[in-house]
Amino acid sequence: MQKKLIEVCYTPADYAYFKGKFEIVVVIDVLRATSAICSAINNGVNSVIPVSTIEEAKDYQKKGYLVGAERQGEIVEGFDFGNSPYSYMKPELKGKDIVLSTTNGTRAINIAKEAETVVIGALTNLDVLCEWLAKQDKNVVCLCSGWKDNFNLEDTICGGAIAENLLRTGNFASNEDSSVAAKYLYLTAKDNYFGFLKASSHRRRLKKLNLNEDIKFCLTPNQMDVIPVLRNDRIEKLKY
Template sequence: MNRIEVCYSPALFDLYKNKDAYVVVVDVLRATSSICTAFSHGVSSIIPVKTRDEAYAYKQKGFLVAAERDGIKLDFADFGNSPYNFSKENVFGKHVVYSTTNGTKTIQIAAHSKGVLIGAFSNISTLTNWIAKKNAPVIILCAGWKNKYNIEDSVFAGALTERLLATNAFYTDCDSAHAALDLWKHNKHDLRALIDICAQRERLRKNKLDDCIDFCLQLDSCNVVPIFNGTALVNAEI
């Protein structure tokens, strides 16, 4: 059986590194939910970049750019970080450069793992089934908020842990995985109530960007598994 671990912050990832493990990056509000939405709407690839300058350089080359900092769209970007921005009309058949406060940096941090996958509530079943076929350990890496713990990514980590354990192909002896699992079990029947107390919800509300929260909490709306190929995210074969 293969092991599940949960890492609550990119700042802790060096303590979990395992070259044989798949790393599932999660940033529920909003980056990984938006990435899954983009692939469900036919984006060709998403190029994650860490810095504003990198994103701007791509824009100067004519790329479509989605970028934000602290939730606010960067002035040169074509759009920001809401899943509603990644409509079929905006992204079908296109290559999108993407830079966010937390999520895209986390993808880059995990880039040298066996494989970097994108997780969200919207693709949780498809992701679980894909991982279960790979016979490899899994690290669920929460993007958090500027290297700090957050609730929304942790409760997703618990949900994914529960589903992976149910395949009987995984086990966990990881305290953070057990804590995430407990958080999920105690809140899964009223997930919105939990999210309503989290700091990111308040940040989004203050910027009038919280209209996508229910969308980001929907289960299984996307039949995709975005995977990082070393340069860009592409849709894995399912």
């Protein structure tokens, strides 16, 4: 049996190289968009509508939607919430369709939306996602959201974790050095994500905003068993 590919793309700016070659795209924005989306779906939110611009978010707000918007790590003035995972755990959000726009994560989701399947990955749903991916018998690319088209550590480590888990099955292979590097970053960091990422640029950015609780939550693996999937421009719970 021919092995399927698992690769890691560091930023949306690099995605053109991978586009069209992989049936499944896993979008990753550990700090904090994809962690927040996992929390929302795990909390019973019906769907999350990812939009790339504040203008789109405002249009949805005018239609009566609850809208989360974040730029530079902070809630955009005039919106209901930002991209803290804790914002999406409120009981009153259960069953709702909400809108989210973030600096990096929602943009990456929309860049990938033409793929056959787009799923949302984070450390918080790592194991269940890897188990599901291993059963699909399809080529997988992890699209790291990065920071404004620049490489970041936390997304790459999460991509490396997914790559390592799938490679261990013996049914996947990697050809790209980006994937090899991501895997070894993960293996170096996996026993202490919080400590390893202490000097990372986005962790420092969030720490200045007093968001340490968010950071701890996002860097704690396997807190939930949901896999959010993009369907018709809405992110919903995958039934597997």
